Amino acid sequence: MHIWLGNFQSEREFEKYLDQKEYLDAWAIYDNELPTGNEYDVEPDTELRCDFCKEVNLYTYDEDSMIMKYYQDAIEIRALAKDILADEEELGNVWKKHTINNANAVIAYKVNDLSEEDASNSKTVEYLGKITRISAASTDDFGVHHLWVGRYDFEKEEIKEIIDVDENEIIDLNFYYSYMKEKLDDMIINRIEDFNVAEKMILKADEMKIPNEVNAILDLFLNKTSEIDGKKIGMNLGMKYIGRFEVE
Structure with missing residues (x-):
C-alpha cells in the first residue's frame, strides 16, 4: 500500500487534486480502454487527468483500492494508522524519514502496478513509501x-x-x-x-x-x-x- 501525505487549504482543494471526472468523461466517449499506444486507437488528452495522476504517472485509479481522507487538523500517526489499517510501527518508521509538518490529508493506494519510483514523483503531496503490513490490531476483526x-x-x-x-x-x-x-x-x-x-x-x-x-x-x-x-x-x-x- 503506497502512502502520501499533504497539506491543503481546504477539503475542496484536496478533492480537486484527485478529481478525474473530466478525464473519465472524455474517456467514456472513446472505447473505455486504457491507451494502447496505437496511433489508430485515439484516446483522450492525458492532460485532462487529475493532478495526482499526472504527477505519479497513472491514467486513472481504482477508488475501491484507495483511501483519500482530509483532516481538519494535523494528522497524528496513531489516528492515521487506524484509518488506513496500517501497522503503526511500520508507518512510524517510514514517516520519520521525512520532514512533514502539519499534514492534513492522506492518500493510501493498494495497487501492485505502480512503481515506487513513479509514486515518489509526486509534487503536491509527499510520498512516504510502501507499507506492507496490515495492523496487528486490525487482524482481530x-x-x-x-x-x-x-x-x-x-x-x-x-x-x-x-x-x-x-x-x-x-x-x-x-x-x-x-x-x-x-x-x-x-x-x-x-x-x-x-x-x-x-x-x-x-x-x-x-x-x-x-x-x-x-x-x-x-x-x-x-x-x-x-x-x-x-x-x-x-x-x-x-x-x-x-x-x-x-x-x-
Whole structure:
C-alpha cells in the first residue's frame, strides 16, 4: 500500500487534486480502454487527468483500492494508522524519514502496478513509501481472504451485487481479469500482498487440480466474523471457489 501525505487549504482543494471526472468523461466517449499506444486507437488528452495522476504517472485509479481522507487538523500517526489499517510501527518508521509538518490529508493506494519510483514523483503531496503490513490490531476483526478463479470479466459493482455481502464487511475487493489466460500462480503472487496467504492459495489451488492458466481471479478480503457461501457465490459468478484463507 503506497502512502502520501499533504497539506491543503481546504477539503475542496484536496478533492480537486484527485478529481478525474473530466478525464473519465472524455474517456467514456472513446472505447473505455486504457491507451494502447496505437496511433489508430485515439484516446483522450492525458492532460485532462487529475493532478495526482499526472504527477505519479497513472491514467486513472481504482477508488475501491484507495483511501483519500482530509483532516481538519494535523494528522497524528496513531489516528492515521487506524484509518488506513496500517501497522503503526511500520508507518512510524517510514514517516520519520521525512520532514512533514502539519499534514492534513492522506492518500493510501493498494495497487501492485505502480512503481515506487513513479509514486515518489509526486509534487503536491509527499510520498512516504510502501507499507506492507496490515495492523496487528486490525487482524482481530479483519483478516479473511476468499478466493475464486474463472474466465469471465465483471465490473466491481456487478460483483458486489452478485456476492450480496454487507458493504461494511468488505475490507477489500480485488478482481483481476485478463483477456488472454495467464498463469494462476503469477496472478496470485502479483496481486495478493500477504505472501503467506498467497502461498496457501497456490497450494490449495494445486490440491484442487485447478488449471494453472485462467482469465480471472477474485480475492474478497472480509471481516473475520463474516459468513458467506463461497460455493454458491462461485456458481452465481461462474467462478470456482478455492477457499477461505486467514491472515496470520
